């Protein structure tokens with residue numbers, strides 16, 4: 001069967017997958033329910049759909065594509081590795097080299113274990129914290145997203161909040177009973193809860209800069225406070241840096257903010273566009289992981305040679321070319337332009353930016369946590385999303401995600417995006 005348009009492809013998808021997608025965050029249900037665009041390929045900072053239409057890509061596949069699509073050095077590394085084997089089932093050089101590079105370049109990462117996804121890495125880091133401390137409880141924050149394992153779907157952000165399943169069906173009370181979800185950026189609530197049950201808490205888990213209720217940075221001193229409270233009660237601090245590691249500089253957000261956790265979770269960029277995740281931290285904790293210790297975690301595809309080769313190639317380009325200042329400048333130009341245009345058309349907008357990632361919230365209020373993020377206007381975002389799509393700009397189909405500028409974007413793409421924003425805001429004002 002041949003299909004020519006997105007609509008035709010998506011009609012087929014609807015027959016064979018729930019909602020036509022393999023991950024709910026890809027659905028357009030939150031932005032009006034139109035069929036999503038079925039993309040044929042990516043090229044640098046562009047996406048090209050099955051009908052040949054081009055879009056400037058600010059999705060970056062939800063984060064991994066810091067070098068855009070098809071960077072020649074990444075493609076070459078994948079090709080070379082594919083000829084040598086795609087999965088082998090023994091230790092291989094590329095995974096060892098990737099682990100060496102990660103531990104050498106990240107403060108507080110003495111040892112690392114590679115997984116296939118961020119979800120597995122978070123799930124394993126939680127198990128490790130429980131194994132190491134001998135305690136059951138996990139403290140996390142509302143509107144953060146840590147993958148789709150049972151424990152972390154309690155009041156989760158990202159796709160979970162977009163489709164309204166922040167508390168998923170199918171999670172036993174035995175699991176939810178051991179998870180406490182608190183407002184982000186609120187040290188008083190954390191202190192109060194830790195005073196009551198801190199001696200039962202295995203870990204406090206957070207994204208250091210949240211990417212999954214839109215970009216929400218920590219208030220000054222917040223993360224240092226979280227670390228102090230966590231350690232005062234003998235619990236471990238886990239930073240989920242699946243989005244943030246290597247996004248803002250060559251290293252982690254923890255290093256940038258000067259607060260080093262006991263365990264890190266990594267993913268996305270470290271796989272160079274192939275499936276990847278990792279967790280790691282202090283040696284004494286990592287020695288609990290099997291086969292050295294009694295915390296079991298495994299994976300046929302863990303430390304996959306293709307993912308490791310792509311990740312390593314990506315890290316080498318980032319290290320050698322350091323595109324961060326340029327990406328920041330472009331994101332700043334775009335963000336400043338969006339705010340000025342919003343002002344011009346009197347559209348209340350709040351913009352949270354961290355380096356090359358930012359979120360446009362349609363509302364006048366500062367966004368510092370899940371409650372304030374949810375107050376942003378969903379209907380207006382849906383309309384804006386559609387108007388931008390019609391003007392060849394692809395944004396994540398949710399108001400709780402980020403725009404990511406990649407190392408392949410240039411001033412030309414930013415100019416064209418700002419023109420689209422101008423058109424879109426003028427239409428929003430008229431409606």
Ligand code: PMP
Nearest residue numbers: 117118119145146147240242243
């Ligand atoms: N943690 C964070 C902070 C994430 O943003 C994500 C994915 N968006 C995950 C974990 C889960 O990673 P994966 O989708 O690779 O399982």
